[in-house]
Amino acid sequence: MSEIPLSHVLILASILFTIGFVGIIARKNTLFILMSLEVMLNAVGVAFIGAGSAWQQADGQVMFVLVLTLAAAEVAVGLALLIQMQRRFKSLDIDLLSKLKG
Amino acid sequence: MTHSITEMLLASLPFYPLISFLLLIAFGKRLSWHIASTLSVGAMALSTISSFIVINQLSSQSPVLTVHLWNWFELSLTESSSAQINMSFYLDGLSAVMISVVTGIGLLIHMFAAAYMKDDENFTRFMAYMNLFIVAMLILVLADNLVLLYLGWEGVGLCSFLLIGFWYKERANVLAARKAFIVTRVGDTAMAIGLFMLFKELGQLNINDLSESASTLWIVGDEPPYWIALLLLGGAVGKSAQLPLQTWLPDAMAGPTPVSALIHAATMVTAGVYLIARMNGIFLLAPEVMNYVAWLGASTLLLAGVAALAQNDIKRVLAYSTMSQIGYMMLSLGAGAFSAGVFHLMTHAFFKALLFLTAGAIILALHHQQNLFKMGGLLKRLPFETALFAIGLVCLMALPGSSGFFSKEAIIAQLWSSNTAGPLLWYCAIFGALLTSIYSCRLFFLAFLGERRFDHELQPSSSKLLKLSLIALAVLSIIGGIFANTLDISLLVVFPSNSPSNLNEPHWLHSVAIATPFVGIIFSWFYFSDYRNSNHGNSNNVVFQDKPSALVMFCRQGLGFDQLYDVLLVKPYCYLARLNRRDFFDQLIMLNAWYVDICHDVFKSSQTGKIRWYAAAIGLATALLLLNLGIEYLSLEAS
Numbered sequence: 001m002s003e004i005p006l007s008h009v010l011i012l013a014s015i016l017f018t019i020g021f022v023g024i025i026a027r028k029n030t031l032f033i034l035m036s037l038e039v040m041l042n043a044v045g046v047a048f049i050g051a052g053s054a055w056q057q058a059d060g061q062v063m064f065v066l067v068l069t070l071a072a073a074e075v076a077v078g079l080a081l082l083i084q085m086q087r088r089f090k091s092l093d094i095d096l097l098s099k100l101k102g
Numbered sequence: 103m104t105h106s107i108t109e110m111l112l113a114s115l116p117f118y119p120l121i122s123f124l125l126l127i128a129f130g131k132r133l134s135w136h137i138a139s140t141l142s143v144g145a146m147a148l149s150t151i152s153s154f155i156v157i158n159q160l161s162s163q164s165p166v167l168t169v170h171l172w173n174w175f176e177l178s179l180t181e182s183s184s185a186q187i188n189m190s191f192y193l194d195g196l197s198a199v200m201i202s203v204v205t206g207i208g209l210l211i212h213m214f215a216a217a218y219m220k221d222d223e224n225f226t227r228f229m230a231y232m233n234l235f236i237v238a239m240l241i242l243v244l245a246d247n248l249v250l251l252y253l254g255w256e257g258v259g260l261c262s263f264l265l266i267g268f269w270y271k272e273r274a275n276v277l278a279a280r281k282a283f284i285v286t287r288v289g290d291t292a293m294a295i296g297l298f299m300l301f302k303e304l305g306q307l308n309i310n311d312l313s314e315s316a317s318t319l320w321i322v323g324d325e326p327p328y329w330i331a332l333l334l335l336g337g338a339v340g341k342s343a344q345l346p347l348q349t350w351l352p353d354a355m356a357g358p359t360p361v362s363a364l365i366h367a368a369t370m371v372t373a374g375v376y377l378i379a380r381m382n383g384i385f386l387l388a389p390e391v392m393n394y395v396a397w398l399g400a401s402t403l404l405l406a407g408v409a410a411l412a413q414n415d416i417k418r419v420l421a422y423s424t425m426s427q428i429g430y431m432m433l434s435l436g437a438g439a440f441s442a443g444v445f446h447l448m449t450h451a452f453f454k455a456l457l458f459l460t461a462g463a464i465i466l467a468l469h470h471q472q473n474l475f476k477m478g479g480l481l482k483r484l485p486f487e488t489a490l491f492a493i494g495l496v497c498l499m500a501l502p503g504s505s506g507f508f509s510k511e512a513i514i515a516q517l518w519s520s521n522t523a524g525p526l527l528w529y530c531a532i533f534g535a536l537l538t539s540i541y542s543c544r545l546f547f548l549a550f551l552g553e554r555r556f557d558h559e560l561q562p563s564s565s566k567l568l569k570l571s572l573i574a575l576a577v578l579s580i581i582g583g584i585f586a587n588t589l590d591i592s593l594l595v596v597f598p599s600n601s602p603s604n605l606n607e608p609h610w611l612h613s614v615a616i617a618t619p620f621v622g623i624i625f626s627w628f629y630f631s632d633y634r635n636s637n638h639g640n641s642n643n644v645v646f647q648d649k650p651s652a653l654v655m656f657c658r659q660g661l662g663f664d665q666l667y668d669v670l671l672v673k674p675y676c677y678l679a680r681l682n683r684r685d686f687f688d689q690l691i692m693l694n695a696w697y698v699d700i701c702h703d704v705f706k707s708s709q710t711g712k713i714r715w716y717a718a719a720i721g722l723a724t725a726l727l728l729l730n731l732g733i734e735y736l737s738l739e740a741s
Contacts, residue, residue: 021717021721024714024717025714025717025718025721028714033714094712094713094714095712095714097711097713098710098711098712098713099711100709100711101709101710101711
C-alpha cells in the first residue's frame, strides 16, 4: 500500500472545507446550512487524520474523536432549533432571523 | 484650667452644631419636635458655654489663642515657595466678640425658633439649616487664614440662600433666595479676586502674617494694597448689603422671622464689617479705600433711612434699618474707629435680634399679617411684646442709657476729626440718626398706637421658650453698654491705636449728637399724629388707606435700585442669553457629537442581522489574510 502524501490529504480537506463554506453562504435553507457545517467539520477531521498519520501521532485521531462528539452535540442543538424555527416562522429561511439588525 | 483643655474647647466650637446638623439631616422628620429642638438648641448651648469659657481664658498676658486642627492643602506660588493652608482657629479680641455674638445670640434665636417654627412640617430641616449656618459663621470668624474664612463666607451665603427660600413652595420666596445668592455672589467674586491678588503679592494667606508682611512690604498709598482693599471691600459690600449691592436684603425678609433675626440682622450681614476689621492692616495702607468705605457707609445709611420711612411691611422697615445700622459700622471702620464699629456690631446684634424676634411674635399673634397699616392698637392687647419692641427701638434710636447710645455715640464722636472721614460725614451720620428716630417712631405709632385695624382675633403665643429668649435679648439690649470697656481692652491688641486729636472740634458736637434722636421723636410726634390718635368709629380713615404717592412708592421700592439694575443688567443679560441661544462654542463642541453620530450610522449599516453575510465577511477576511501571508512567504522565499 503506497503512502498518500500529506499534501493530497490537505488539498482534499481544503476542497471539502470550501464546498462547505460556499454551501453556508449560498443556501438559504437552514437545514442545508447545518449540513454544510457538517461538511466543514469533516474537512477539518480529514486534515487532522492526515496530519496524525503523517507524523505517526495519536493526537490527530484524538482530535477527530473530539470533533465528532462536538458535531453530534451541535447537530442535536441545531435540529432542535430548526424545529422551533419551523414552528414559529413556518419556514426555514435563515434570512428571517435578522432581529439583531443594528 | 490647663491650656490644652482650652484649646480643645476652642477646636470643638463649630463641631457641636455640625454634629447636630448631621443628625437632623440624617433622621429628618422621624425626629419628634422635642428631640429635634433639644438636639439643635442643646448643641448651641454647648457651643455658647464653651465659647464663654474659652473667652474667659483670654487675658492681657495671652491675648490670642490658636489651635491647629489639620493641614488642609498646600498652595504653591512658584516651584520653590508654597504656603500651607491649615484648618486652624485663631481667637483674639475681635473673634472673641464675634463668637460670643454668634453663639450667644444664636442660642437665643434657636430657642425662639424652636417655639416659633414648632408647627412647621419641615421643622427639622429648618433647625438643621440654622445649625449649619452657625457652623459656617463660626468657621468664618475663627479662621486663621483667608481661605478658611472664605469657606465660612460661602457657607453662610449658602445657608442664607437655603433659609430665605425655606418656604420654597411660594414663588416669591424662591426668587428672593435666588436674588440674594446672585447679588452676594457678585461681591464674593470681587473678594476672591482680592484673595488671589493678595496671594500673588505676598505669597501667603495667613491673616497675621499677611498684616505683618504687608506693613513691611508696602507703604501707605501703594498701588497693590489699594486694589486689594478695594476688592475685599467689594466682598464686604455684597455680604453686608451696602450701597451698590444692597438690593437683596429687603427681599430676603421672605424667609422665616428667626432667619431674618439671626442671619439678616445679627450675624451674617455683619460679616463684611468683620472682614474689614480683620483686614485692617491692609485697609490702613489704603486711605483712599478707607474713605470710600466711609462714604459707602454714609450713603447706605441715608438711603436705607429714607427707604425705611416709606415701608408698609414691619419686617422690611427692620431690614432697611439693619442696612442703615451696618452703614454706621462701615462709616466707623472707614473713619478708622475700628473698635467703635465692632462695638456697634455687637449692640446692634442684641437689639436688632430683639426687634426681629418681637416682630416675629407679633406677626405670629396676628396670623402672619406683616402690613403695618393692618396693625394698630397693639399696646393694650400685647403689652409684653410692646414693651420689648419699645426697648429695641430705644436702642435703635440710641437714646441715652441704652446700648445703642454707647456704640453709636462712640462712632459719631470719632467722625469729625478722623483723617479718612470728616465733618461732612459727621453731618450725614447725624442726619441718619434723625431719620432713624423718625422711622422708628412711625413704626411704633403705626403698629402699637392708634386704633385696631386687624380683622382676626389675636393669638399670642404662650410658649415659655419664646418669652425667655425675648427677655434675655431685651436685658442684653439694655445693659449692652457695660461691655464697652472690656471690649475696648480686648480689642486694643487687634487694632492700631488711633490717637484722637479732638483739638479743633467744636464744643457742641456731643450735645447735638445726643439731642438728635429727641428732635426726631418730637418731629414725628406731631407729623405722624394721625397714626397715634385713635379715631373711634371712623374706620374708613383716609390716613390708613395706604394709597401711596409716586414718591412714597419710589422710596418703598428702595429708591429705584431694583428697577435700575433690572434695566441695566438683568434685561440686557436675558436678551443676550436669548440671542445667543445657539451658542457658537456650543456648536463647536457639538461637532464632536455630529462626528460620532456619522460613525454610528456607518457602522450600524454593517449590522444587517443576516447571518450569511456575516459568514461571507468572515470568509473574505480569512481569505485576504491567507493571501497576505502567502505573498509574504513568497517574498521571503525569493530573497
